[in-house]
Each structure stands twice: as structure tokens, then as C-alpha cells.
Amino acid sequence: MSQSPETLLTALRATPPLVQCITNYVAMNIAANVLLAAGASPAMVSDVEEAEEFAGIAGAVTVNIGTLSPPFVAGMRAAIRGAQVAGRPWVLDPVACQATSYRREVVQALVAERPTIIRGNASEILSLAGEASRGQGVDGRDPVAAAEEGARRLARSSGAVVAVTGEVDYVIDGERAVRIEGGSPFMPMNTALGCSLTCLCGVYAAVAEDAFDAAVAALAHFAVAGAKADEGASGPGSFAPQFLDALAAVAPEALSRAAIHDAAVPA
């Protein structure tokens, strides 16, 4: 039996999960505020000295390679080990994984650790799937539709639920796929909202029985809050505070009205 976004938002607000977020320097503050607004408890704990131990008390771990360096990688590996030992989910954000050989190497090693969910923009997912992408830096430059086939292959080869975000999001676990509409064109003009969404995937994974349901609920929460904030925003600057307000104000019932549509699984 799958769990609806409405059920999962009710569950997370009743018992706010502690989520260990190893994210980049740009995203740390933004993502922590996004998680607090959504109703969760974020902790940006990443050093190798404590990351494994902390993962033992967290409901989920999220790993983001945005501002990559060897100390970050050591902390990521420790936290992933901690999550695996504790039997907890972990989520990967392959920021700009196409950009350099260092990123390509690190991201392949992380995918081999079997993330529960991989969340990226279309350029990142195309690259992870071994296809050509137009991405250069951290911003997506490919349409989500172009990454659907790659997302299916990546889901099957890695065992992860793959969430591709953009104007219309796509989530696939190899057997099931959905598209989620909503959000706002101001979202890609606000840095680190994708990184924050990856952390929110960790939040929902901590409370859900199934990783596909978790990814769909996290993306639906962003889609509904983003559309709400768009109504009152006149640009990316005024969008940002209204988005935080909307994340907090979204009632579980509102998620039952999110535009989630079944999609065909590519052959």
C-alpha cells in the first residue's frame, strides 16, 4: 500500500525527523531553513570525526557534492556507513557531476554505495546515466523529458529512486514513474533550492515506508508551496521569503491536490 503525500506530511509534522544533511556551503543555511519551515529538524553535521556516529541517531542522511573537497568526501563516506549500519535511508545530490573528472570519480563511488534516492536536475541525471548533457556548472540546461530514459537506466542500475527536477519533475524507481507539475520559474533563480529539496527528500524518506512515495511527497510539497509563493512574488527576491512561508503553511490536505500524474516507464 503506497503512502500519499498527505499522509506523509501529517506524519512528519507529528514527529519531526532529525535529518543529517551534508550539503554545500551555499546551501547550508537555505536548506536548514527549508527543513525547519517544512516541519523537520535539520543538522548540518559533516566532519569525518563525528559523521558516522551522528548518522546512527538520524532518521536519514543526505549527501551533496556541490562544494566538493577531500574532507567533505571523508565525512560523506563516514555518514553513509553510519546510515547503512543503522538501516536508514540516504539521499544523493550529484551537483555538477558532469563538470570535472574529480566530480565524476567521487559521484560514481557514491552511487556504488547504493543511495536510496538520487535527486538532480536533468543535466546531472543525464551525465550520471552516461549520456551527453548540456550542463556546465550547477544549473540544469537540459529538459527533464530528455533525461527520462537515462533516469530509468540509472534507477535500475543503482537500485535508487531517481528524481529529476525542472519545470515538470519526473520520479522513477525502475517500475513506476510519475510527473509532478507546479512550482515557479523563480525557483531556479534562487540558489540551492534543488539542494534544499534533496534534504527534504531525506526528511520524507525518514518517515515513509517506501522511497518512491517519499520522493514524490517531497517534490509535491515543493511544487505546491512554490506555486503558492509565485502568486505573491514579483521576482526571485520577494519569492524567497514567501516560499519559506508557503512551505510552513501547506496543509496536508493541500498535497492531495498536487498535480501528480502517472507516466509511462521508458522501454
Ligand SMILES: Nc1ncnc2c1ncn2[C@@H]1O[C@H](COP(=O)(O)OP(=O)(O)OP(=O)(O)O)[C@@H](O)[C@H]1O
Ligand atoms: N521552470 C520551472 N518552473 C517551475 N518549477 C521549477 C522550474 N525549474 C525548477 N523548478 C523547481 O525548482 C526546484 C529545484 O529544482 P532544480 O531543477 O532547479 O534544482 P537544481 O538545478 O539542482 O538547483 P540547485 O543546484 O540550485 O540547488 C524543484 O522543486 C523544481 O520542480
Ligand SMILES: Cc1ncsc1CCO
Ligand atoms: C552555486 C553553487 N555552487 C556550488 S554548489 C552551488 C549551489 C547550487 O547547487
Ligand SMILES: [Mg+2]
Ligand atoms: Mg542542484
